Amino acid sequence: MHKLLTDAPGEKMLLLGNEAIARGAIEAGVAFATTYPGTPSSEISLNLFQISHESDLYFEYSTNEKVALEVAAAAANSGIRTFCMMKHVGMNVCADPLMTLAYIGVKAGLVVLTADDPFMFSSQNEQDNRYYGKLSGLPILEPSSVEEAREMAIAAFELSESLGEPVILRTTTRINHSSAFVELGTIHPRKTKGDFTKDPFNKVAVPAVSRRLHVKLLERWQQAQTIAETSPFNFVEGDGSWGIVCSGVSYNYVADAVNELGIQAKTRILRLGFSHPTPPRRVKEFLAGCAKVLVVEEGEPFLEEATKTFAQEAELTLPIAGKGESLFSRLYEFDPAMVRGIIAGYFDLPYTAPRSPELGDVPEIPQRPPNLCAGCSHRATYYAVKKAAEGMDTIFPSDIGCYTLGFLPPLSMGDFVLCMGASVSTACGFSKATDKKVIAFIGDSTFFHSGMTGLVNAVFNNHNFTLVILDNGTTAMTGHQPHPGVDMTNLNRSGYGRVSIEAVVRAIGVEHVTVIKPYKVNKSIEAIKAALDHQGVSVIISQEMCTLYARSLKQLKVRAFQVTDKCKNHRDCINEIGCPAFFLDGERVQIDPNACVGCAVCAQICPENAITPVKEK
Numbered sequence: 001m002h003k004l005l006t007d008a009p010g011e012k013m014l015l016l017g018n019e020a021i022a023r024g025a026i027e028a029g030v031a032f033a034t035t036y037p038g039t040p041s042s043e044i045s046l047n048l049f050q051i052s053h054e055s056d057l058y059f060e061y062s063t064n065e066k067v068a069l070e071v072a073a074a075a076a077n078s079g080i081r082t083f084c085m086m087k088h089v090g091m092n093v094c095a096d097p098l099m100t101l102a103y104i105g106v107k108a109g110l111v112v113l114t115a116d117d118p119f120m121f122s123s124q125n126e127q128d129n130r131y132y133g134k135l136s137g138l139p140i141l142e143p144s145s146v147e148e149a150r151e152m153a154i155a156a157f158e159l160s161e162s163l164g165e166p167v168i169l170r171t172t173t174r175i176n177h178s179s180a181f182v183e184l185g186t187i188h189p190r191k192t193k194g195d196f197t198k199d200p201f202n203k204v205a206v207p208a209v210s211r212r213l214h215v216k217l218l219e220r221w222q223q224a225q226t227i228a229e230t231s232p233f234n235f236v237e238g239d240g241s242w243g244i245v246c247s248g249v250s251y252n253y254v255a256d257a258v259n260e261l262g263i264q265a266k267t268r269i270l271r272l273g274f275s276h277p278t279p280p281r282r283v284k285e286f287l288a289g290c291a292k293v294l295v296v297e298e299g300e301p302f303l304e305e306a307t308k309t310f311a312q313e314a315e316l317t318l319p320i321a322g323k324g325e326s327l328f329s330r331l332y333e334f335d336p337a338m339v340r341g342i343i344a345g346y347f348d349l350p351y352t353a354p355r356s357p358e359l360g361d362v363p364e365i366p367q368r369p370p371n372l373c374a375g376c377s378h379r380a381t382y383y384a385v386k387k388a389a390e391g392m393d394t395i396f397p398s399d400i401g402c403y404t405l406g407f408l409p410p411l412s413m414g415d416f417v418l419c420m421g422a423s424v425s426t427a428c429g430f431s432k433a434t435d436k437k438v439i440a441f442i443g444d445s446t447f448f449h450s451g452m453t454g455l456v457n458a459v460f461n462n463h464n465f466t467l468v469i470l471d472n473g474t475t476a477m478t479g480h481q482p483h484p485g486v487d488m489t490n491l492n493r494s495g496y497g498r499v500s501i502e503a504v505v506r507a508i509g510v511e512h513v514t515v516i517k518p519y520k521v522n523k524s525i526e527a528i529k530a531a532l533d534h535q536g537v538s539v540i541i542s543q544e545m546c547t548l549y550a551r552s553l554k555q556l557k558v559r560a561f562q563v564t565d566k567c568k569n570h571r572d573c574i575n576e577i578g579c580p581a582f583f584l585d586g587e588r589v590q591i592d593p594n595a596c597v598g599c600a601v602c603a604q605i606c607p608e609n610a611i612t613p614v615k616e617k
Contacts, residue, residue, distance in 0.1 A: 002051050005187070012181045017146045017171070018043035020182045021113065024153025026051065028109070029188035030083045032075040033059045034068035036449065037478040038087030039122040040176040041115035045085055046479060053493070056192050061481050064420070064449040065090035069097050069112065076110035076166075077203070079194030081157055085113040088129045089419065093450070095132070100205050101166060102136040103213035105220070108194065109157035110166040112138075117173050118298045119333040124400065124419065126332070128299035133168050133276040137217050139224045140168045140276040141233065144251040146180035152233065152273065154185070159227070163220050170275075172298065174249045174333065225277035233273030234282055240266040242347050243290030245283075245307055247272045250296045253339035261344055261351070278306040284314040294346045295322030298334050321346065370405055374581040375597035377544030378403040378470055380518035382413040383577050383601065385439060385468060388528035392437045395430045399423035399451070401443035402477045402546075403470050410578045413441070421450025424467060428458050431465040437532065438465035444501060445475035445483040452504065458537045459509040466531045466538045471501055472546040480549045490553050505539050512538035519544060521604040547597050559598030559613055563589050566610035573602040573611065 003013065004023045015023065022044050025033070033052075035045040045061070052059035058075075062068035065086045072084040086094065091114045098112070114132070117123040133140040141156050143149040152169060160167040201209055228234060238258075244267060246254045251271045258267050270286045272278065287293060287310065295304040304322035311320055321327055327342060328334070337353065344351035372379050398404055398414035399422065407414025416426055427440035442451045447469050455467065475481040482488060488496040505513050512534040516524045524542070531538040550556040563573075571589060574582050579602060581595035591602075593614060603611040 002047070002054055004047055004051060005054065006184060007187055008184055009186045011184050013184060014179060015146060015182045016043060017149050017175045017178050019047055020146045020150040020180075021153050021169075021171070022047040022051075023182065023184070024150035025083045025111070025157075026057075027150070027185045027187050028081065028154045028157040029190050030081045030157070031057060031190040031192045032072065032080045032082040033057065033084070034062045034072045034082070035085045036062055036065045036068055036090055036093075037475055037481040038090050038115070039478050040117055040171075040173040041085050041087050041113060042478045042481070043176070044113065045481070048083070049481075056190060058192065061483065063484060065093040066097060069094040069101070072110060073097060073101050073104075073106070074196075075194070076106040076108050077104070078196045079108045080191060081109045083111050083113070086115070087123065088114050088116040088127055089123060089125065090114070091129050091132055093420070098132070098166070099136050100210070102138050103205060103210055103217050104203055105164045105216070106160060106166060107164075108191075109160040111153065111156040111160060111169050112166050113169045113171065115171050115173070115176050116299070119173070121173055124417065126299070128302060129168075129170055130276060130302045131300065133170075137221045138166055138168050139163065139228075139274065140170050142170050142248045142273055142275050143175055144248055144271065144273065146175065146178055147182050148273070149175055150182050150185075155233070159224075162227070163224055165217070165220050172248055221277060225279060228274045228277055228279040229281050231274040231279075234271065234279060236268055236270050236286060238264060238268040239289070240264075240268050241289065241291040242267045243270065243286060243293035244268070244296060244343070245270045245272065245286070245293060245303055246296040247275050247303060248298065250298055250334055250339065253334055253336045254296050254343070256336055257340040257343050260340060261349060263347070263349065272303060275303065278303065278310075280310050280313070283307060283310045284316075287311050287314065287316050287318065290318055292319040292347070293321075294343065295320065296328065296334075296339060296343075297322065300330055369408070371408070371578070371580050372402065372405050373547055374579055374595045375547045375599040376402070377472055377518045377542065377546070377599070378406060379411065379577055379579060380521065380544070380599065380601045381468065381470060381524070381542040382406045382411045383605070384516075384518060384521055384524035385528055386411070386413065388525045388532060389437065389439060392532070394437045394439055395434065397423040397426045397430060397438065397440040399442040399446050400477075401446055401470075403441055403443055406441070410575055420446050421454055424451045424454030425457065427465040427467065428454065428461065428463045431463045439532070440465060440467045442467065442469055443476075444469060444471040444473070444485050447501060448484045448499070452508070455505065455508050455510070455537070455539075462536060464536055466528075466534075466540065468540045468542060469501055469505070471541055471543045472549070474546050474549045476546045476549060480546070480552065501541055505541070510537050510539045512536070513541070514539070515541045515543055517544060518542045519599050519601060521601060547599075556597060558596075560593035560596040561591055561598060561600065561603055561611050562593070562614045563591055564610050564612055566608045568608050568610070570607055572605055572607060576605060577601060
């Protein structure tokens with residue numbers, strides 16, 4: 001039995017933040033869940049995917065976040081408690097249905113989780129998705145701890161049903177990927193089948209209907225603001241005259257700083273866990289007892305703006321600050337030392353930062369930059385494309401996935417990356433705006449997510465570029481989740497269909513389509529040259545299973561290679577493909593047999609044929 005199905009109220013269990021959120025959804029009786037995987041939210045969906053095969057929970061990895069929310073919207077409007085989860089940039093993809101779903105509302109609880117990523121540990125930006133709450137008019141809950149993440153997941157479903165609209169549960173990486181002991185609650189029974197009641201004059205968002213629905217949305221917003229005034233997730237600690245307003249993980253840093261600085265008697269803290277709509281009466285009452293206020297929040301000045309607005313409405317003239325020089329930055333994550341130092345400076349406290357430990361006798365930690373795995377098929381594909389395009393003036397638009405790392409030397413195969421699916425669409429623009437040869441890269445999961453529409457555009461407008469679809473049989477970057485092209489029998493799952501990328505590409509109208517096996521280097525180079533010579537849109541589908549995925553399925557036949565005495569130290573193996581299985585022993589190139597998976601790409605490019613398989617003992 002999956003550990004999150006443990007029916008033992010009161011028992012404590014060590015959980016990752018994402019596991020705690022999944023557990024909260026299970027306790028709330030969630031019966032329907034949709035997602036497109038994205039770090040830092042991926043473990044929520046993984047746990048629910050596993051649970052769905054042991055229970056009557058319906059779960060799906062949707063094609064993209066827009067589809068995930070639209071599927072969820074239908075389920076929630078059929079009376080089934082529904083959970084839709086994504087990383088922060090996924091909210092951009094589903095923003096279109098989100099804005100109108102806020103008007104239409106829901107019949108049963110619908111929680112939309114956005115996992116924000118301050119410091120961009122695994123993302124292309126660090127946008128603050130609290131502004132989606134303001135843009136859509138939907139409530140936001142923000143947990144400050146792993147245990148509270150479980151509690152808020154439950155509360156979000158209840159709030160959604162009381163208001164009749166979706167609720168946004170906003171987390172950050174520090175909450176998603178921290179671990180703590182969580183007290184389990186009662187698992188409520190799931191309602192797995194519902195019914196949709198036809199009501200076109202409230203559910204069909206044509207202009208005449210939407211004008212009335214917008215009025216209802218504003219009424220629900222006012223109701224949510226009233227609930228926020230008395231929400232237990234919004235509370236005050238202390239009764240001093242120095243005020244601190246905070247939310248999310250910043251609350252923990254503030255609480256620690258106040259204790260460590262010894263200013264408990266001088267300080268009061270307003271923690272806003274139900275952060276939107278921000279409760280005006282509670283904030284104004286808090287400000288009335290303060291001489292000066294500091295707002296501590298990662299990301300944008302969301303609460304700072306609201307706090308200053310409420311102060312002006314209450315005709316209060318106290319200093320209020322948050323972001324600014326010598327204060328908090330809009331960049332990156334906070335940490336306890338930073339928060340402690342800025343609080344001390346703002347309230348004019350004598351403070352000396354603790355001395356850093358003396359580390360002069362500690363050897364420097366070796367740098368380990370991100371890299372494609374040993375034997376990664378993307379490396380072989382990039383090498384083949386690079387050789388096929390030698391002598392050409394090229395632009396390489398790339399996309400979001402493991403293969404993005406191909407922009408690093410020595411491969412250097414990535415010139416422009418925007419967002420999921422953009423490699424295809426930007427290739428259209430580059431091919432028309434320049435006279436250079438455009439070769440775009442996109443992964444299999446990303447192609448299904450949002451690459452197909454760009455390819456339709458390219459065929460219709462007769463653009464001239466080559467698209468390389470890197471098909472490694474899984475959504476590799478976020479942890480090997482399935483996508484529509486995955487063979488689900490490999491995961492011992494039945495009842496799924498499978499969509500052929502080649503069939504889709506041909507159906508779109510691409511005339512020059514070639515499937516290659518990238519470990520066959522010379523044949524791949526020949527096929528790519530033919531694609532590059534084609535006038536118009538050409539597509540190369542590079543098929544080879546992700547080595548880590550193949551290993552997890554016990555389908556990887558490892559055959560380590562070695563560098564023999566034939567080596568003349570040309571170092572093409574290192575300088576052209578940069579596989580991490582290679583290392584230098586003095587001046588000699590060697591292969592780590594524990595890292596090598598036996599793809600044999602290096603053996604094919606070695607000018608002396610000095611790389612051979614290790615003979616089995």
